[in-house]
Amino acid sequence: MNLLKDPWLPFSNQNGEIVYRPVSAIALPEVIDLALPRADFQGAAYQFLIALLQTTYAPGNIDEWIDRYQSLPTREALDQAFEGFTASFELDGNGPLFMQDRNSLDKESPTLSSSLLIDAPGASTVKSNTDHFVKAGRAESFCPDCAAIALFTLQINAPAGGKGYRTGLRGGGPLTTLVLPTDPGASLWQKLWLNILDREHWQYPEPDPNSFELFPWMGPTRVSDKGQKTLESDVHALHPYWSMPRRFRLMFEEGGSNCDLCGRESGRVCRTIKARNYGNNYDGPWTHPLTPYRRDPKKPAEPALSIKGQPGGIGYRHWESLVLMDTEGSGNLPARVVLDYARKVDESRHDSISLSRQARLWVFGYDMDNMKPRAWYGTQLPLLAAPQADQDRLLDWVRDLVGLSRDIAWQLRKQVKEAWFSRPSDVKGDTDFIDKRFWELTEDEFYSLLFLLGERIQEGNVKRIPPDLAARWYKHVRQQAVTVFDQLALSGPPEALDMKRITSARNKFLYQLKNGKTAKNFRKQAGLEDATLEQEPGETANP
Ligand SMILES: [Zn+2]
Secondary structure: OEOOOOOOEEEEEOOOOEEEEOHHHHHOOOEEEEOOOOHHHHHHHHHHHHHHHHHHOOOOOHHHHHHHHHOOOOHHHHHHHHHOOHHHHEOOOOOOOOOOOOOOOOOOOOEEHHHHOOOOOOHHHHHHOOOOOOOOOOOOOEOHHHHHHHHHHHHHHOOOOOOOOOOOOOOOOEOEEEEEOOOOOOOHHHHHHOOOOOOOOOOOOOOOOOOOOOOHHHOOOOOOOOOOOEOHHHOOOOHHHHOOOOEEEEEEEEEEEEOOOOOOEEEEEEEEEEEEOOOOOEOOOOOOOOOOEEOOOOOOOOOOEEOEOOOOOOOHHHHHHHHOOEOOOOOEEOOHHHHHHHHHHHHHOOOOOOOOOEEEEEEEEEEEEOOEEEEEEEEEEEEEOOOHHHHHHHHHHHHHHHHHHHHHHHHHHHHHHHHHOOOHHHOOOOOHHHHHHHHHHHHHHHHHHHHHHHHHOOOOOOOOOOHHHHHHHHHHHHHHHHHHHHHHHOOOOHHHOOHHHHHHHHHHHHHHHHHOHHHHHHHHHHOOOHHHHOOOOOOOOOO
16 A cells, blocks of 8 residues: 555545545645544644655745645645655555565564554553553454554654663654644645745755655664664654654455454455564654754753643643743743744735734643553644744733732632641642633633733733733632632532631632732732722622
8 A cells, every 4th residue: 555645544525524535635625634533543644744745845935835825736736746755655565664664574473453552452451451542352453544544653652662662753642733724614735734844944955755864664774772872963854754763564464354443344454563672762852843842941951852741631821831932931942833833924924815823723642651641632722823023022921821820720729628628738639620620711711811912912012911901810810710619619518518617718718819929929010000900809709
């Protein structure tokens, strides 16, 4: 099967129809999305297509980028761009095979193809029955289409896999952030193209389809049995899109069977694979254009680390780290494609059709606990691409808002526990849900204010956060916090409630909301007079 010619990816049309087509279907205006059978495959398939476009069809400069964003290419134009690369995208056969070792790994004994799935139960998890994603024995036969995307998904996300089984280039379980248009009905082409970088801004040598510095499967593997490293300087600039930390060969057999992943019947199936350790040992300061990183500003010599999936998920408190660069303070390095979107918006201002400052940010990845996945996480956040010149100020303003809610969330958890228990500091167990409810209740208002801040920031060079918007936030988060406190503190059977303890905790909470250091600083920072905040939350209500 050839991944540039054969119909191996499921595309969905405007009318909801799902059709398996060749990759050039991304040029069809009626195609609006992909429809892979698993969420991690869906994220990987987007990355496959972005990688393919960046490698074979990258625009020379921003004008060409804009032209191609506005009008879809023809399928013929894409096929022509892919033409020279087809030999590098064979999944089975005698030559080099996509994302597989050049060595046939004959001496290795076969293992189940399900070990390609990051959430597949290993021997230990089958025994302890913690395999909550894939039920043991349920994913045995993969059709070639699913085998191809499973292989790619593992190579780009590879967690630590035991002795010599190397971790992915971005570290195990990296977050990926992609820029999407606001309209979910936009063409798949636009969804992909927003994540393509132009070659005037990112200069690299012409990609050579036969080079193993670009496609590691095109040559012998850089074996790492003595700890040998694969460094950024060893390979082509686009190698991170095609990184291959693991050594595999897929074993295909004839004989019809239904694929355990997509459910379709297939004449050829992959039930086993061969694997060997000591593949590419990615080390050093790698950055991947689709992943956010963080550098410790106190240790500038150390490489930046990719941001990983987190227990508790991603919310507006993480927004700044995914969107706004801050090399001095927090060390945030958002994904290159996200930073570049703001530049594209700035530069398209002079064009006949300008890009919107508002878009969506799709954030996804595994939340890994070393080798074991805790969960797959995927969400979309509003993206505001502020003018590049104003981003530092926006960062200060966003920090003012989030700093206040962070402090309130902390106080809220503390005082709800005081209301519930006579010795709250002894309480064991997970109380994250207390803050979680508060974060959820304040999320919509945060993004409403964010877009308003985005408009104000362009109106003039005011340093301070606009007081009216700050006051709106100040009132909103305090009101929501008191609501959550009252709901939670008074939940439970009436006979278990200690009203004296609840009232005391509530009063302490209200006092902190008004007189705590963060609250006072916020008012000072925003220039809020006490008169604008006459109505204190909870003052009229009695628990
Ligand atoms: Zn399948």
